Amino acid sequence: MRLVWQLVAVAAVALIGSQGVAAVRGNPWLTPALGLLTAVLAVLVHGWVVRRTEHRPSLDVAREGAAAAIGRGVLIGVAMFGAVIVNIAFLGGYEINGLGSLTGAAGLFGLMAAASVTEELMFRGILFRIVEERTGTWIALALTGLLFGLMHLFNPNAGLWGAIAIAIEAGGMLGAAYAATRNLWVPIGLHFGWNFAASGIFSTVVSGNGTTRGLLDATMSGPVLITGGDFGPEGSLYSVLFGVLLTIVFLRLARRRGHLVPRPARRRRADRIAADATLPR
Structure with missing residues (x-):
């Protein structure tokens, strides 16, 4: 039940926040403010519901080192998408026509802050973490990645390939x-x-949600497997490739740090072996 209560609490904040952002969308001041407010409230509610249901503080969102960790993540995300766009542009699929809209980018900043925080709290902070306790890291990674991809099937201009691409490049990588x-x-x-x-920098479609106008005025054209078509660059083979590469890097780092959780059967077997090794001979 802790999984249910935690998901309901964060999803409620996400729903209310998305409705509020949609109501003021286009306002260059209220949109980013409400988006950031939704993100902050979601983190606070997540911490509160974890304390109530698990009787412990949520160390996943501890304030110590938060700014530096977020900064590292942002740099990786921007660099990764930039690499995708550079490769698409090299093949003639992305063309910059001039400057876009600063106010549009500001509104997208708040919108994407709310979306990224609430989705990570639900999929990695709740689903992945609790499923991992029961099944181990590998199964949790596969299940939550698949669910994350399937969720995007409800987006406009989404299809089976878009969901598969998101499951691999985002669900796997973020887990x-x-x-x-x-x-x-x-x-x-x-x-x-x-x-x-x-959205806010390169002005491309995000997960099929329509063309946005960020800092650059740009157009995309070309084969769907290269540009992602109506789903956006997340449906590009370049995105899948870079997502898989980053997933491998993170998993190697997790293994080196001893963060991979084995399946329960393996844990019990390892515990028995350790217990037998301590018995007097």
Whole structure:
């Protein structure tokens, strides 16, 4: 039941916040303010519901080192999406026509902050963490990545390939980032950096949600497997490739740090072996 209560609490904040942001969308001041407020409230509610249901503080969102961890995540996300755009542009699929809209980018900043925080709290901070306790890291990574991809099927212009791409490049990568760092700040920063770079900087479609106008006025054209088509660059093979590469890097880091959780059967077997080794001979 703790999984249910935690999901309901954070989802309620996400729903109310999204409705508020949608109501003032286009306002260059209220949109980013409400988006950031939703993000902050979601973190606070997550911490509160974890304390109530698990009788412990939520170390995933501890304030110590939060700013630095978010910054690292944002840099990785922006750099990753920038690499995708550079490769698409090299093949003629992305063209900059001039400058875009600063106020549009500001509104997208708040919108993407709310989306990245609430989604990471639900999928990595609650679902991945609790499923991992019962099944181990690998199964939790596969299940939550699949669910994350399936959730995007409800987006406009989404299709099966878009959901598969999101499951691999985002669901797997963000879960691996959480496993490597054991905090939510890096995945939140990475998620935000990727989404804001896509919409607020390069003005591309995000997960099928329509063309946005950020800092650059740009157009995309070309083969769907290269540009992602109506779903946006997240449907590009370049995004899948870079997502898989980052997933491998994070999982190697998690293994080196001893953060990978084995399946319960393996844990019990390891415990028995350790117990037998302590018995007198």
